[in-house]
Amino acid sequence: MWILQLAWKNLWRNRNRTAITMASIFFAVVLSVLTSSIKTGIFDNLIKNVVSFYSGYIQIHKQGYWDEQILDNSFENSTVLERKLLNDPRITDITPRLESFALASAGNITKGCLVVGIDPQKEDRITRLSTKLIAGKYLQAGHNTALVSEGLLKRLQLQLYDTLVLIGQGYHGATAAGKYVISGVAKFGSPDLNDRLLYLPLGTAQVLFEAPGILTSYVLSIQDPKQVNTISTDAQQLAGKEYEVMSWEQMMPDIKQHIKTDSSNMVVIQLILYLLISFGIFGTLLMMMAERRFELGMLVAIGMRKSKLALLLLSESILTVLAGCLLGILASIPIVWYLQKHPIRITGNAAKAYERFGFEAIFPTSTDSAHFINQGLMVLLIGLVLSLYPLLKVTRLNPVISMKK
Amino acid sequence: MSTVIDAHNISKIYNKENIPVYAINNVHLHINQGEFTALVGPSGSGKTTLLNLIGGLDKPDEGKIEINGIDITAMSPNKLIDFRLRNIGFVFQSFNLIPVLTARENVEFIMQLQGINKTEREARIQTLFRQIGLEDKMDSRPSQLSGGQQQRVAVARALASKPQFVLADEPTANLDTASASNLLDIMALLNKEENITFIFSTHDARVIERARRVITLVDGRITSDTAKVDTHVQH
Ligand SMILES: Nc1ncnc2c1ncn2[C@@H]1O[C@H](COP(=O)(O)OP(=O)(O)O)[C@@H](O)[C@H]1O
Ligand SMILES: [Mg+2]
Numbered sequence: 179m180w181i182l183q184l185a186w187k188n189l190w191r192n193r194n195r196t197a198i199t200m201a202s203i204f205f206a207v208v209l210s211v212l213t214s215s216i217k218t219g220i221f222d223n224l225i226k227n228v229v230s231f232y233s234g235y236i237q238i239h240k241q242g243y244w245d246e247q248i249l250d251n252s253f254e255n256s257t258v259l260e261r262k263l264l265n266d267p268r269i270t271d272i273t274p275r276l277e278s279f280a281l282a283s284a285g286n287i288t289k290g291c292l293v294v295g296i297d298p299q300k301e302d303r304i305t306r307l308s309t310k311l312i313a314g315k316y317l318q319a320g321h322n323t324a325l326v327s328e329g330l331l332k333r334l335q336l337q338l339y340d341t342l343v344l345i346g347q348g349y350h351g352a353t354a355a356g357k358y359v360i361s362g363v364a365k366f367g368s369p370d371l372n373d374r375l376l377y378l379p380l381g382t383a384q385v386l387f388e389a390p391g392i393l394t395s396y397v398l399s400i401q402d403p404k405q406v407n408t409i410s411t412d413a414q415q416l417a418g419k420e421y422e423v424m425s426w427e428q429m430m431p432d433i434k435q436h437i438k439t440d441s442s443n444m445v446v447i448q449l450i451l452y453l454l455i456s457f458g459i460f461g462t463l464l465m466m467m468a469e470r471r472f473e474l475g476m477l478v479a480i481g482m483r484k485s486k487l488a489l490l491l492l493s494e495s496i497l498t499v500l501a502g503c504l505l506g507i508l509a510s511i512p513i514v515w516y517l518q519k520h521p522i523r524i525t526g527n528a529a530k531a532y533e534r535f536g537f538e539a540i541f542p543t544s545t546d547s548a549h550f551i552n553q554g555l556m557v558l559l560i561g562l563v564l565s566l567y568p569l570l571k572v573t574r575l576n577p578v579i580s581m582k583k
Numbered sequence: 584m585s586t587v588i589d590a591h592n593i594s595k596i597y598n599k600e601n602i603p604v605y606a607i608n609n610v611h612l613h614i615n616q617g618e619f620t621a622l623v624g625p626s627g628s629g630k631t632t633l634l635n636l637i638g639g640l641d642k643p644d645e646g647k648i649e650i651n652g653i654d655i656t657a658m659s660p661n662k663l664i665d666f667r668l669r670n671i672g673f674v675f676q677s678f679n680l681i682p683v684l685t686a687r688e689n690v691e692f693i694m695q696l697q698g699i700n701k702t703e704r705e706a707r708i709q710t711l712f713r714q715i716g717l718e719d720k721m722d723s724r725p726s727q728l729s730g731g732q733q734q735r736v737a738v739a740r741a742l743a744s745k746p747q748f749v750l751a752d753e754p755t756a757n758l759d760t761a762s763a764s765n766l767l768d769i770m771a772l773l774n775k776e777e778n779i780t781f782i783f784s785t786h787d788a789r790v791i792e793r794a795r796r797v798i799t800l801v802d803g804r805i806t807s808d809t810a811k812v813d814t815h816v817q818h
Contacts, residue, residue: 187683481668578641
């Protein structure tokens with residue numbers, strides 16, 4: 179106990195030095211918490227954008243659909259399966275889709291398009307399709323109307339409330355053909371989708387493709403995106419072998435790869451940060467040991483065991499590092515919180531790239547407590563490893579040499 | 584009178600590989616309980632080296648040192664630290680005290696190392712500060728004390744552990760005449776009243792005068808060893 183008291187007093191002997199050490203630890207924690215939470219925030223946001231844009235976090239198809247996306251690889255609408263899935267509290271919503279290719283024509287212009295039959299209400303809850311509307315009205319179940327992407331509309335040289343004809347192949351080789359009024363126009367960030375997408379109410383699409391009660395996919399939304407893999411595995415169990423359950427990572431491996439690459443870049447930045455503070459802390463430790471050389475020798479000379487002296491120095495380090503870490507964590511909480519409420523907005527080319535894909539280039543930080551804990555512990559660990567240096571010096575201390583003028 | 588220190592044929596050799604320097608050269612030293620002995624000699628004559636050897640801070644290259652019949656030259660480093668804590672009081676030339684502790688805390692420190700309980704520590708602190716005449720400075724930091732006062736606190740600390748003897752390496756070297764004389768008064772009084780054994784090195788003539796036995800070192804050898812009437816000196 180008295181060793182701790184002495185350690186505490188020693189912290190105040192050279193306030194500047196203690197302040198420098200604490201400050202470097204403090205900033206280290208703040209900066210690494212920030213990088214970590216911004217990093218995660220960016221990726222979470224990216225995933226959220228991409229996923230909610232079209233794919234959803236999890237999709238269920240008939241086994242084999244993803245490799246061969248044709249209408250015959252479809253399944254019967256199953257309220258039993260829907261109910262089973264929704265029984266899992268981690269799954270918040272399910273929306274059915276029937277997707278297939280068709281030709282859209284008007285006058286003498288014909289263009290290929292991707293027809294997506296949707297449940298307008300449920301779809302909107304998951305992908306917020308209605309927010310992409312730039313003209314007209316959102317789809318309504320049962321109507322013979324289409325929601326057309328802006329690019330497709332232009333390519334067909336049509337306007338809102340014009341009529342277009344869809345021709346294609348229906349379920350089991352039937353011929354699909356239908357006439358629809360364009361009731362709404364939507365703009366999508368992805369140029370590719372913006373040129374090809376066409377939405378119909380699910381029932382209308384099923385009539386078109388002569389596929390009553392048939393779906394190509396269920397799109398699932400989940401409570402916690404981090405649990406996507408376990409939920410996906412569980413859902414596969416629930417659905418059985420005739421279905422394939424895929425997470426967004428499986429459906430879009432390139433995005434997963436992109437995140438991985440960027441993550442490792444961030445790790446390098448963090449390593450540099452750790453290295454910088456290590457030098458800072460080590461410098462103050464060197465200074466401290468040089469300044470106290472005589473005193474430490476004197477303490478051993480008068481009978482202080484080296485183990486006790488080591489304990490004293492370790493207590494001093496721990497107090498400094500711990501205080502710096504705690505203050506750093508405390509200070510980073512409001513900063514991270516503020517950056518979540520007032521997200522970082524990227525400008526310039528990067529922003530344009532994001533906007534092209536229909537995402538706003540804003541990145542709220544992640545307020546996951548793991549950032550504070552992990553980064554705090556990491557810096558704490560660095561501090562403790564560095565404080566082994568004084569301990570090493572103490573074990574080698576020779577009082578006669580230390581006390582030589 | 585009982586023997587406290589018995590050093591047989593001790594030598595300390597530096598620079599053994601090249602041209603060996605005998606900092607201490609075949610010295611015999613015998614110190615009895617209650618002595619008040621000065622170690623004198625020019626700078627570089629080996630005073631500090633000899634004190635370090637008999638204080639167990641350094642090991643001789645030749646010879647053997649016994650404290651109360653215990654051979655300290657064979658002790659392991661940790662044992663030796665504990666031995667110093669319990670048997671030897673140290674007063675160095677300067678910077679004896681821990682700067683962040685008050686005078687009383689510095690004295691208490693060594694008793695905390697010894698594991699002495701609070702009541703006993705408190706009682707001892709009162710006695711010691713009365714003996715060094717600094718009852719009113721107990722709560723001052725070393726930086727708030729004069730050099731002489733700091734050395735008196737160092738003496739109190741050296742005594743706090745109830746050692747067999749106190750070694751003081753040029754304790755007055757950084758003091759003015761009045762402070763030096765005052766420190767010597769206190770040491771002499773403690774020696775007389777409590778029979779505390781002091782061995783101090785010095786090259787200050789006025790300090791030498793106060794000693795009851797004077798051992799002179801030249802080039803690591805004892806060249807003379809004289810005692811005043813009331814001390815038994817054996818050669
Ligand atoms: N660590 C050392 N390495 C080499 N020589 C030393 C060392 N310490 C002391 N000496 C030498 O030993 C001799 C005695 O030194 P010292 O005991 O300090 O003398 P004093 O205290 O009487 O001035 C001197 O010649 C000194 O140079
Ligand atoms: Mg000397």
